[in-house]
Structure formats: structure tokens, C-alpha cells
Amino acid sequence: MHKFTKKMLFNDIKYLKTLEQTKDVKEDIHVLLNDIYSPLSFNEEMKYEKIKHYEDLLNIIIKKYDNYSLKGFKYDKFKISNKDLLEFSFKLLNSINHKWYRELNPILNTITYLKFGSSADCYGTTYYSKNLNKYYIEINKFNVVSDLFTPIHEFMHVYWCNKNINTFHSLEDEFLSLLIEMISCYELNKNLFFEKEIVKSQLDTLDMIYGYINSLKIKFELINHGLTKENDIYNYLHKNYFINKESMYDLFSSSLDDIVEVIISYFIAIELFFIYLDDKDYCFHICDSLISSNENFRENLDKYNINLTKNSDNYIKYLKKTIDNQ
DSSP: OEEOOHHHHHHHHHHHTTSOOOHHHHHHHHHHHTOOOOOOOOOOHHHHHHHGGGHHHHHHHHHHHTTOOOOOOOOOOOOOOHHHHHHHHHHHHHHHOHHHHHHHHHHHHHSEEEEEEOOSSOSEEEEEETTTTEEEEEEEOOSSGGGGGHHHHHHHHHHHHHHOTTTTTSTTTTHHHHHHHHHHHHHHHHTTSSHHHHHHHHHHHHHHHHHHHHHHHHHHHHHHTTOOSHHHHHHHHHHHHOOOHHHHHHHTTSOHHHHHHHHHHHHHHHHHHHHHHHOHHHHHHHHHHHHHOOSOHHHHHHHTTOOTTSSHHHHHHHHHHHHHTO
């Protein structure tokens, strides 16, 4: 894997500027420069059009898990060098699915550029430039055991994009990365590796999902009431939820489609995790089929009898039981 440096970025941007300035070339330049300013949008009607085919399922999820939350977990300090972290991630992926590892390895070693950071904004990001045929990965470390999951999470984004770039930016595009985290947690815990610390990271992810579900409920209310202007939205939120301006801005810092993307992906990952427990090969076959197909994603889920929320209660019980028994 190559080092992700400012000099390399400068050269890549310089090259992109010599190309015809199509929409995707301009997007590449903007992302690589990392200077895009995206003002908060309070009108999410267009975002709703993108996600409304999942509204029935989302309402079921909201009904089941609205107003849920978990207490925060204090992690033990955990430090691992960048080199050891990557080596650990490669070995873990290879042990979980040798085929995925074999396909990923040449991509990671030739056209992938990596940098480590400590930004509190996110655990990691992956960006693919079609014009340059390069993957850019940033991994942020927090010196806790959840650091172990970030590289393998990002590697699965690379795997998906390489398999089918057409579905890479779908509403379901986090399911493979979330699934590999669930599987990693299960396998490491089964082998008594960091035990309780490992499960804490998955409970933190669950708590994040609870927060997104609570936000989604409010966003649906605003859309159903036809509220699209900042002042009207603030008045409604303040009256019904005692939300102040700062909290309102926090609510809209994640767009409607971004929230739905994570929620839907998470519940897909849970169902695939339970298939994994019964039949690993079949689980991986479904994963490859889902990301390779350009057909309607929800119809493909139905094809494999994947019913969102079927096993979500069981997964939550599994996490809580695992941590309570340690």
C-alpha cells in the first residue's frame, strides 16, 4: 500500500486540472482538495424522494427502536503501531474470507493510498477517483480497541467499489463494512481476544444507530408537516422537543439520505450476520450477489428472504448477553 502524501495529492490535482472539466472530474478535484463547503440544507424533500421506497421498513424500525439509547462505555487504553494494525487487519480478513483477501490484496498494494490521522470527525473514509483509478483511505486512530475494525471496514469499501462501482454509492453501501465488523467482533470474541472491549465497540455502533433512528423520526415529522424553512423548523422542534438552535444544527449535520444509508445498511448486516452463523459460504455468496447486481436492491433482498428487523432483537440480546457474561 502506498503512502498518502500532500505531494502526491498536489500532483494528482494538477493532472486532473488538465482534463476536460466534466462534472465527475470537478468532483474529484473538490474532494481531493478537501475544501468543499456544504451549507446545511433544511429542505430535505429531494432527499426523501431518494429514500421513500424504504419508508415502510423505516417506520417499522422507528416503531421498534425510537427513544432507545445505551449508556456510554469507557474503553481501556489500547495502542498499536500503524504497521501492526495493518498486518493484523490483513490476517483477520484472510482468516474470515480468503477469497476477498486474495482479490483485495493486489488493489491495496498497487492503486491504494493510505494515511493515518487522529481526526475526531470519523473513524475512517474511503474515496475512489475513477479518473485517476486510485483509492484514498484515511484511518483515524483513537487508541482504543475499536481501532482494530477501522482498516477492515475501509478495505471492504474498496472491495465493493472494485466489484461494482455502479452500486458503490447506493443507500445500502455500508452493509458489507458493517457486516465485516460484526463478524470480526464475533470471531475475535470467540477466541477470547480482548473479550469485553471488543463488544463495547459494537454496542457503541448500536447506540449510534439508535441516535440515527431518533433523528429519522423527527425528520419524517418535519417532511410530513411540510416544514422546509429554518425558522419554521426551529419553532416546531423547540415546541415539541425543546430543541435549541445548536441541537437543530446537529440534527441537520447528517442529511436524511446519509442517515437512512447507515440505518438500512446496519439492519441488512444483522440479517447477513445470522446467515453467517449458520452458513459462512452462503453468507458471502449473498454479499457478492447483492453488490454485483445492478437490479433493484430491495428486490434482491427479497430474493434471498432477507427481512429487515427479523433478527435485530436477537442481535441486541447477543451483544448484551456477551458483555454481561464477561
